[in-house]
Amino acid sequence: MEDIETVCFQLISYVGSAKSCYMEAIDAAENNNFDKVDELIKEGDELFNEAHTVHFGLIQREANKEEIPFRLLLLHAEDQLMATETIKLMAERLIKLYQEIKK
Numbered sequence: 001m002e003d004i005e006t007v008c009f010q011l012i013s014y015v016g017s018a019k020s021c022y023m024e025a026i027d028a029a030e031n032n033n034f035d036k037v038d039e040l041i042k043e044g045d046e047l048f049n050e051a052h053t054v055h056f057g058l059i060q061r062e063a064n065k066e067e068i069p070f071r072l073l074l075l076h077a078e079d080q081l082m083a084t085e086t087i088k089l090m091a092e093r094l095i096k097l098y099q100e101i102k103k
Contacts, residue, residue: 011077014051029098
């Protein structure tokens with residue numbers, strides 16, 4: 001089994017990259033580059049799904065009675081996961097607004 005620090009860094013890496021894609025998608029929408037928006041959202045979603053897979057692995061381990069040690073790093077990874085989900089939702093709404101404005 002992977003140690004908790006490795007899992008945390010995987011989570012942080014995936015969600016950090018996903019968050020960057022979502023933010024870049026907002027910039028692309030602002031610049032009327034909606035083809036790029038679609039690519040970036042898709043890439044961000046793929047990375048975000050990878051993060052969820054890693055996260056689900058932790059949940060499964062705990063469900064199997066494996067003790068998952070609490071670490072500040074785990075708390076940070078969880079926080080980044082939730083923040084990225086919020087950014088994704090906000091990006092989708094902002095992109096829709098930019099599409100309406102550009103019409």
